[in-house]
Amino acid sequence: MKFKSDAVLSAKSLRYFLQLIDNMSYTQASQILGITQPALTQQIKKIERAVGAPLFGQIGKKLYLTDAGIKMQETAKELFNTVNNAVDQIQKDTNSETGNISIGVLSSIEYQVIEDFIIEFNDLFPEITISLNMLTRNEILERLENNHIDLAIMHLPDESIKNWKPYKVKQIYMDEVLYLTHDDVPKNKKSISLEDANKNPWVSYPVEFYVPQILTQVFKDNRVDLPESNALFTSPYQLIRFAEKTNSDTAITESFYRAHKDQIDLTALHFDPRVRFDMSFIYRREKENIPRINNFFEHWDKFLAKESYSSRLEHVETI
Known part of the structure; x- marks a missing residue:
């Protein structure tokens, strides 16, 4: 059985999601990530389909985080920090x-x-x-x-x-x-x-x-x-x-x-x-x-x- 969380927890999708938050621009974020804008859009839509809610809204040309996006941002950061801290703790020993x-x-x-x-x-x-x-x-x-x-x-x-x-x-x-x-x-x-x-x-x-x-x-x-x-x-x-x-x-x-x-x-x-x-x-x-x-x-x-x-x-x- 394939769970929706498989898509949500994709390291690549979450990294792209956090980069888009940093820039609030698909164009700038895709340039920094070294990918095309459609590829970035696809990864964001992949997470949105999995959680069943839009992560970003748009007013004019400005992006903003929805309530679901804010919750997902907190989760993504916690996941990255947990993994990185675990790796660092192992290395310290x-x-x-x-x-x-x-x-x-x-x-x-x-x-x-x-x-x-x-x-x-x-x-x-x-x-x-x-x-x-x-x-x-x-x-x-x-x-x-x-x-x-x-x-x-x-x-x-x-x-x-x-x-x-x-x-x-x-x-x-x-x-x-x-x-x-x-x-x-x-x-x-x-x-x-x-x-x-x-x-x-x-x-x-x-x-x-x-x-x-x-x-x-x-x-x-x-x-x-x-x-x-x-x-x-x-x-x-x-x-x-x-x-x-x-x-x-x-x-x-x-x-x-x-x-x-x-x-x-x-x-x-x-x-x-x-x-x-x-x-x-x-x-x-x-x-x-x-x-x-x-x-x-x-x-x-x-x-x-x-x-x-x-x-x-x-x-x-x-x-």
Whole structure:
């Protein structure tokens, strides 16, 4: 026999439901979730059919929660919290020198210093298995929320995270966006205005990536049009290779440039105004009480105490 609760308790449906509550917009919620709007609508209707009542009403273009929606919101949050707390409690009882640590890393981040640390950590604690996964922002947020990764490494601030209450942040490095150009630049020139950066064609990350989104906001705040891109790539290696082979300029993180500048045949300039942000660990608050996670952070701090992250960027080993 199939019960209606099977549909209600679908983790995917409940996650989509809670995301729609955060945005109160099918368009925005589906973009954050990385799905189509019809797919989101289908999941919401699936829950509504199971409970036998509408969860959302609409006045004009504005969504609101019905009484059934409010009750379902409370239930969905309780379910997620119960599962996550149970997982965290089990993990707290484990040894600090055994087990698994799963880390999600934003795919555009320069991660080789982190890899160097993982190699050193593995030498000290060979019975802790660390899984490093290169993910998109949507994938990271989904896996954080569902407790499928222990730690995330992302750029902040990130407006796609609406509820910070369950999470803590540990800064890794103050990063920024650099402009890479073919143009002959005087040696004493260290920065470029937004207006001048708009004169050449660009190659860029896709619009849903962090770097173009933060640049879009900076250009908008300064009333300058963001340059149009003649190509889009998901990897900084691809961006630089395309820019070097064409007459395009691009923008990448300062951390990536410092780690690979000997292999980059482009001139790097700061934007004026400078475009800065943090690279940070993000994790659920309960995670720091898990012995192996606490052990990981203790040795991370010792790793940086021996040599700073900034200094380590200067001599990462490229393969």
